[in-house]
Amino acid sequence: MNRYPLWKYAIMIVAMAIGLLYTVPNFFPQVPAVQVSTNKPNVKLDNALLGRVEATLKTAGVPVGYSALDPTGVHIRFQGGDTVTQLKARDALLKELNQGVADGTGSYIIALTNESTVPKWMQSMNALPMFLGLDLRGGVHFLMQVDMKGALDRAADRNMQDIRSLLREKRVSYGGVSKSGETLVVQFSDAAERDKAQVAITTANTDLLLREEGSGGDLRLVVTLKEEAKKKLADAAIEQNQKVLNNRINALGLTEPIIQRQGVDRIVIQVPGASDPARLKDVIGRTGTLEFRHVEAHVGKNSAQLDAAKNGSVPFGLELLTDRQGEQILVRKQPIITGERISSAEPAFDGQNNQPIVRVSTDSQGARILREHTSQNIKERMAIVLIEKGKAEVITAPTTQSELGAQFQISGNMTTRETSDIALLIRSGSIAAPMEIVEERTVGPSLGAENIERGFDSVKWGFVALAAFIVVYYMVMGLISAIALAVNLLLLVAILSMLQATLTLPGIAAIALTLGMAIDANVLIMERIREELREGAKPQEAISAGFDRAWATILDSNITTLIAGIALFAFGSGPVKGFAVVHCLGILTSMFSAVFFARGIVNLVYGARKKLEKISIGTVWRPDEVVTKPATLDAQ
């Protein structure tokens, strides 16, 4: 009655083999590496690049231990594998491939990474180590709140300008456009003109909802965004922000950033192993928006007005700002164009005099507005302003030399450092909606290593103590339970690795806790077997009845634990979610190991013996006996 058919043993062996295959990668060390990749579509990652990288490192005297090319780029590991060599290699590659430019504007991204040393054949079977969470390897986590109202407000600003220039272009006479919140109101004195305007606006922009208001000489057209357009705008704003964040983080040479949308208006950023969180925060935190504004007065123009403003009487619609040279200038509050219109900005050199410049390109709408504005304002100054948390900062305020179009350049007495800074700021400014950091978790690498050790120690010593207790209490049957528990651990780690789950400290705690709880199933079975023996069942019958009877109870109790685990998963966040995943999976693997696997071993040990007289399951005490029996029980 206690025999498994061959296929059941086969399942046990296969489960063990798969468990081992997927658990083992976690024990291969991670070594420092350098990855060369690109975010430019016209730069090719090919064997020529690999050769160039190898040659560069050879001349720099960096001992290369491993180099390979795959679709994600060139990967280099080093002999000795220390971080000093890694940094040396990065610097050498930066010099050769990017001319020393490290702000992401170069052709290549040269990133410091950690690569796993798992053999190729294992990798090809997807046998990879688990990801380590930020609390285990150090790194930063940010949750950004995107200000949707701000995005809508700015969309209304943009539409107001568009409507103005459109009506002027179509020669519609109107009384003025005003804005309150997200709503625009266009005034008319003539119904025919209003109709003309309505046709013009609806054909130009299908996202707008128009409503007629007023009567007689006071006619109005109320313009709002359609609901679906609002949603589209919000989605586009989040997407744009995500792209900007991604570019900025890549520019710092950090790979594997996780940038995800969370909920309606939030973005999660996780950068594991970031060695320089302050710089990262600085770059991510630059959540301001960029505006090109007309300079109304500076030292060489309207100086009377400027002096008055300095004394406190700033005219309506203007504001007093300080430019980079420290001079005060008076600029219009109303922007000419905003950062969204900018498609790129790069530091470059002027072809004629080899001066450092910033090359800027705009989209077609931006180009149209700029052309219109600059054609009337040649030799005037234009301020490029970064607005962060309500405060405006002038990045640069150059003089317009000619009519500007879709591509123009900013020049004038700048160093290469300044041009690359300005380029970065102009690009950084092109986020679509303001953002704010609402949650931050930064963990230093030393704490991460400590946490790994703590988690690992907890599991190790807990397991040893538990196994020792169970073996002492239940003897051979206890040993079998301990083996089943080890299999449980193996399978749990294997499944987590297969799923490429992220392991966190609460996750490791969940592994320990789950093992502690999983032993419940074994205890239930053992106690049932003892009870059967106590009631006088023959050993083989007792084993069979013990396993069968305990099963219903095990199932019941595991389902309630599973309910708790699922609720935690559904409503938990971050590390708690990790805890829940491990907890739920551990319950499932424990049912397999404690019931199916343990039964298999028991069958192997005891099942074949026809005349089994005793099971080594510790003392089975009977109330009617005065003297306790030794650790075995004789069959009756």
Add this chain to the structure above:
Amino acid sequence: MEFFRFKRDLPFMKYALIFNVISALTFLIAVGALAYKGLHFGIDFKGGTVAELHFNKTADVAQVRTAVETLNTGEAFVQNFGSPTEVLVRLPIVQNISNAQMGEKLFGAICGSSRPLNEAKNACGEGAEKIELKRVEFVGGQVGRELFESGALALLLVIAGIMLYLAVRFEWRFAVAAIIANLHDVVIILGLFSLFGWEFNLPVLAACLAILGYSVNESVVIADRVRENFRKMRKASVDEVIDNAITSTISRTVITHGSTQIMVLAMLLFGGETLHYFALALTIGICFGIYSSVLVMAPLIRWLGVSRENLVKAEGPPKDPLEAEKILA
């Protein structure tokens, strides 16, 4: 080895009233502590900034406190964290200071002018004077509220799910008794956290939910036995049936909880400060879990008036062949 040697069933039900009074008292103390002192919520639920600092020599907590007070953040906690070289600083949410900069400002103030910051702004000073910023966490007020709400929702969902399951699997009396017994555990965990002013954070909430699911196991095992006994012990009274069910499962209950506690103890000893409160909550939950499922749930099902008819009739023909044998015999 065999820890539990009972010659006859222990008369738990005879003393049910006493146990219920003890439970009611501990429960009231816990609720009183919660009502009077409230929970000491961590930044996960309240919002604020936490920074963990490592000093190369024994940290001067008073000096750190003075430095923190210059920031004028209102209530600020500065305390040793695990060892004398580690210091934990906790600040509330401060209006008008950009959230992201709070950590930096704090570290700058603690380092003072005598210890220059390094380039990465995560360490300052040299040699024995060195201070390292090991961890900074900031949670905004809105996020904290949301974490709190979803935590509460998770708790409700677990309670509803378990009750529903038990009601379907057994009977509504078991569901009610089991959930009261186990909420009793959770309330006592919360009560002790409130009484001693321990920090209640996300991992502790996770521990509470895990305990809720885990403790119900005990109730399930006992309920299973009660049902089985109603079938087997045809002539026995309800009290005898329950007494026998508890006596025959108590060995398993104690050993299982003991095993789980071995693991939790390892966490408490080796897991460091981060897992400390998590392991502590589990320890309380496990200890009270034994008590509550044996001595709270069982009397409750009797008060609720469980009887042989409730269970055995409602069951229909047994599916388990072994059970069938037993009944036919």
